[in-house]
Amino acid sequence: MISVSQAEQIILDLVQPLSETESIDLTLATGRILATEIVSKLDFPHWDNSAMDGYAVKFADVRSSTSKHPITLEVVEEIPAGYQPQREIQSGEAARIFTGAIVPTGADTIVMQEHTQRVQKNFVKIQVTPTARSFVRQRGAYARIGDPLLAAGTVLNPPEIAILAATGCCEVRVYRRPRVAILSTGDELVTPHQTLKPGQLVDSNQYALAAFVTQAGGTPICMGIVPDDRAKLTAAMSEAIASADFVFSTGGVSVGDYDYVEEILAELGGDIQIRSVAIKPGKPLTVAKFDRGAGVVYFGLPGNPVSALVGCWRFVRGAMAKLAGLPESRWQLNAIEAITTQDLTANGSRETYLWGKLALVDGRYHFSLADGSHSSANLINLAGTNALAIVPVDVTSIAAGTTVRVSIL
Numbered sequence: 001m002i003s004v005s006q007a008e009q010i011i012l013d014l015v016q017p018l019s020e021t022e023s024i025d026l027t028l029a030t031g032r033i034l035a036t037e038i039v040s041k042l043d044f045p046h047w048d049n050s051a052m053d054g055y056a057v058k059f060a061d062v063r064s065s066t067s068k069h070p071i072t073l074e075v076v077e078e079i080p081a082g083y084q085p086q087r088e089i090q091s092g093e094a095a096r097i098f099t100g101a102i103v104p105t106g107a108d109t110i111v112m113q114e115h116t117q118r119v120q121k122n123f124v125k126i127q128v129t130p131t132a133r134s135f136v137r138q139r140g141a142y143a144r145i146g147d148p149l150l151a152a153g154t155v156l157n158p159p160e161i162a163i164l165a166a167t168g169c170c171e172v173r174v175y176r177r178p179r180v181a182i183l184s185t186g187d188e189l190v191t192p193h194q195t196l197k198p199g200q201l202v203d204s205n206q207y208a209l210a211a212f213v214t215q216a217g218g219t220p221i222c223m224g225i226v227p228d229d230r231a232k233l234t235a236a237m238s239e240a241i242a243s244a245d246f247v248f249s250t251g252g253v254s255v256g257d258y259d260y261v262e263e264i265l266a267e268l269g270g271d272i273q274i275r276s277v278a279i280k281p282g283k284p285l286t287v288a289k290f291d292r293g294a295g296v297v298y299f300g301l302p303g304n305p306v307s308a309l310v311g312c313w314r315f316v317r318g319a320m321a322k323l324a325g326l327p328e329s330r331w332q333l334n335a336i337e338a339i340t341t342q343d344l345t346a347n348g349s350r351e352t353y354l355w356g357k358l359a360l361v362d363g364r365y366h367f368s369l370a371d372g373s374h375s376s377a378n379l380i381n382l383a384g385t386n387a388l389a390i391v392p393v394d395v396t397s398i399a400a401g402t403t404v405r406v407s408i409l
């Protein structure tokens with residue numbers, strides 16, 4: 001049995017980032033991953049412009065101005081935002097100017113209106129000694145034409161969307177979404193629409209994994225329930241492998257009489273790289289690679305709902321990030337140190353993941369175990385889980401009040 005970190009590395013090595021891209025409308029690009037570098041088509045700011053409502057002046061005219069001895073200038077133009085100034089400021093002149101408006105030629109300094117007094121109709125008193133070039137946002141100070149703005153692999157969140165809009169990118173080239181086929185194996189499974197007969201169980205995994213895929217930016221292809229029947233399972237697995245970048249199946253990977261997944265993977269020509277991992281919950285994890293297109297990775301996850309999700313969180317998330325085109329920093333586990341509010345226990349034989357909640361208390365992260373049974377079949381107390389505490393191999397207890405490594409979900 002291999003360790004969690006070995007499994008993580010094997011899985012990451014199996015994944016090739018998607019190379020296919022698509023061009024989409026900027027309004028639909030939130031959360032997508034940029035496939036090309038974006039360079040600036042413009043200078044930012046585009047023009048020298050005013051950071052204040054006030055007056056545009058020549059610094060040389062007002063360098064000795066004070067509240068006691070204000071210098072008076074003639075106001076020769078009014079420049080609102082969006083307006084092209086019509087004249088050059090001469091010595092002794094000023095322009096009334098508003099935030100964002102172009103600083104007229106000849107002026108080099110803005111005096112905010114709070115430090116001025118308008119006299120008669122067309123004159124202004126400067127009642128302060130301004131700093132040279134104050135409140136002028138210089139053309140190109142933030143970025144120049146041709147400067148790189150966003151690197152390939154950037155996730156498009158609100159700031160990046162704003163940048164793309166500002167530089168005139170209405171269509172944006174992003175990586176296509178990863179496609180993930182999901183199938184649930186088990187004679188006992190029914191859909192949530194059906195009424196349970198004795199011994200039956202709702203296939204919650206299909207829904208949980210589809211949500212996981214969606215959250216990770218992928219497109220789930222839900223293939224439904226497949227009974228524990230070799231022929232039917234072979235057909236379904238083969239179809240799944242042919243239609244996606246990743247395949248997730250749940251169940252059928254233990255050592256029971258009806259656990260066929262691993263045998264079928266081998267028959268279908270899969271290169272089985274992982275059979276089980278020293279993790280709790282989720283030990284029976286089967287991972288195989290198929291040479292189809294850029295390569296398909298098959299994840300045979302355990303059937304228990306918690307085991308299936310822990311397997312996704314621990315092993316599939318980084319793999320999805322790599323597949324989707326995210327940079328290497330995003331492939332790793334997002335783990336921090338937190339203080340555990342309860343004693344954590346484990347049997348020490350496998351790396352143990354305990355689910356619960358992380359909260360900030362007085363600026364420090366505190367981890368609290370989910371209430372109730374920590375059985376891998378108990379999906380009920382998974383609700384609200386936002387973190388997994390990690391108890392390493394050979395550690396059997398972590399005392400309340402001490403630190404524990406926690407993976408943020």
Ligand code: AMP
Nearest residue numbers: 184186202203204205251252302303304
């Ligand atoms: P298996 O790995 O097939 O032995 O399944 C282990 C346990 O997980 C069994 O108790 C199953 O009933 C349960 N299980 C399997 N598949 C699902 C599923 N799709 N949704 C919810 N529970 C499941």
Ligand code: MG
Nearest residue numbers: 185186251252
């Ligand atoms: Mg089963």
